[in-house]
Amino acid sequence: MKKPLPYSEAELVEKLQNQDTEAFSLLYDNYSSALYGIINTIVKDDEVAQDILQDVFVKIWKSVASYKREKGTLFTWMLNIARNTSIDNLRSKNKKYEIRNIENDVYVVDKNHNTTLNTDTLGVKQAVAKLKFEHKEMIDLVYFGGYTQDEIAKEMDMPLGTVKTRIRAALIELRKLFH
Amino acid sequence: MDVQAYISSDVLDRYVLGDVTEQERKEVECLSHIYPEIKTNLDALQESVNSYASFYEKAPPTALKGKIMAEIMKLGKEKVKPDAKVISLSETASKSSSTTYKWLAAASVVLFMLTAFLYADMRSKLNASQNETITLAEKLGQINESSNNQITDLKTKNELMAASVAIFNNPENKIIKMAGIEKMAPTAHATICWNSKTKEVYVGFANLPAPPTNKQYQLWAIADGKPVDLGVIDKNSDALSIQKMKVTEKAQAFAVTLEKVGGSQTPTLTAMYVMGGV
Numbered sequence A: 001m002k003k004p005l006p007y008s009e010a011e012l013v014e015k016l017q018n019q020d021t022e023a024f025s026l027l028y029d030n031y032s033s034a035l036y037g038i039i040n041t042i043v044k045d046d047e048v049a050q051d052i053l054q055d056v057f058v059k060i061w062k063s064v065a066s067y068k069r070e071k072g073t074l075f076t077w078m079l080n081i082a083r084n085t086s087i088d089n090l091r092s093k094n095k096k097y098e099i100r101n102i103e104n105d106v107y108v109v110d111k112n113h114n115t116t117l118n119t120d121t122l123g124v125k126q127a128v129a130k131l132k133f134e135h136k137e138m139i140d141l142v143y144f145g146g147y148t149q150d151e152i153a154k155e156m157d158m159p160l161g162t163v164k165t166r167i168r169a170a171l172i173e174l175r176k177l178f179h
Numbered sequence B: 001m002d003v004q005a006y007i008s009s010d011v012l013d014r015y016v017l018g019d020v021t022e023q024e025r026k027e028v029e030c031l032s033h034i035y036p037e038i039k040t041n042l043d044a045l046q047e048s049v050n051s052y053a054s055f056y057e058k059a060p061p062t063a064l065k066g067k068i069m070a071e072i073m074k075l076g077k078e079k080v081k082p083d084a085k086v087i088s089l090s091e092t093a094s095k096s097s098s099t100t101y102k103w104l105a106a107a108s109v110v111l112f113m114l115t116a117f118l119y120a121d122m123r124s125k126l127n128a129s130q131n132e133t134i135t136l137a138e139k140l141g142q143i144n145e146s147s148n149n150q151i152t153d154l155k156t157k158n159e160l161m162a163a164s165v166a167i168f169n170n171p172e173n174k175i176i177k178m179a180g181i182e183k184m185a186p187t188a189h190a191t192i193c194w195n196s197k198t199k200e201v202y203v204g205f206a207n208l209p210a211p212p213t214n215k216q217y218q219l220w221a222i223a224d225g226k227p228v229d230l231g232v233i234d235k236n237s238d239a240l241s242i243q244k245m246k247v248t249e250k251a252q253a254f255a256v257t258l259e260k261v262g263g264s265q266t267p268t269l270t271a272m273y274v275m276g277g278v
Helices: A009-017 A021-043 A046-064 A075-098 A102-115 A122-129 A132-145 A149-155 A161-177 B003-008 B011-016 B023-034 B036-054 B063-078 B101-171
Strands: B173-180 B190-193 B200-207 B213-221 B224-234 B242-244 B255-258 B270-278
Touching: A009 A021, A009 A046, A009 B011, A021 A046, A021 A075, A021 B036, A021 B063, A021 B255, A046 A075, A046 B063, A075 B036, A102 A132, A132 A149, A132 A161, A132 B036, A132 B200, A161 B011, A161 B036, B011 B036, B023 B036, B023 B255, B101 B173, B101 B200, B101 B242, B190 B255, B190 B270, B200 B213, B200 B255, B224 B255
Parallel strands: none
Antiparallel strands: B173 B190, B173 B270, B190 B200, B200 B242, B213 B224, B213 B255, B255 B270
């Protein structure tokens, strides 16, 4: 499924901005798994995740003209679209039913971690397993759960400083693991 | 500005995890543009988060791609209209310029953009339909040509048949059936029409084995015991065609032999295929 792109990211962007559907097909082949992964981890529902993935690719197609390289890589830009669309979906649903339970979210995110492990690199798998749970839990709540640091501190009855420290520690650990 | 303090604050952490206000987001993007140190730190953090997100990658169902591609193709055809930006008129413009002129200027810009868009849109539609028309016309031309060819073909065949029948029915013509020679081609046959007045000879309705490429059938009249060359039979001759040959005053018999292409001076009697007596 993943094939190396036959041209640079800059060329890919240029082709996409010229509405080249073939380039879009390549983009899909290369990034759909990563985007679907993050969407699925956030909304935790295959069907909803598929609808969101479709929305996300349509957004990418429509707004790639306004993408600027200085703001980050194409992948970062697409990940942000995927994350924001998923978090918006999560919030609108939660508003509707007024169920937002951080304990549940911690549990599900962690369960997700164990069940959706889908990487082909054993090294990465082991690396993420090495993350301290209390650190991982924090970034998962923010990144996949859409919580703010304040919300976490309040809900988990924890000083805001501790939340900040743990997030910083988690990011430093990630940096060591992936670089 | 204290760059180090900014880096060690939690704003970059929150930025890469998506936990910033709109104001903070703009600030980070702006400052990382100005200070390479901030940019380096931000990129490293972003890279870590991207790798972490990729860790959860999961292949979507294969059928989804087709659905999404179809949606994109549909959008592509509609041509996403670029947002028309209202260009604010320069503040240095003289105060005397009335709002009417400003409105007119703005309206003309919008009108121009709209016209340009409509023009481009119409051009592309026109081009597309022109291309389609050309393709259709070409196809039609091809069909016409091939059917014309077929009609011409049929007409020619029909005329030939009519001519054949006319020759065959002419009471002045003597019909001589030539039968296959037993050891060469027992089932072969051909017909001669010999005009008793003009002495013209026609050979036709032939059913002869297909000749090798370097050979051709030749018709002979046997007059007073001597062979008389009446010409070679057309290679494409078939059971429906009839061919005019040379004239012969006298003939007691007619025969066809297989000869070299173009014919021989004397018949190869060992290669006689059909023969018929008058």
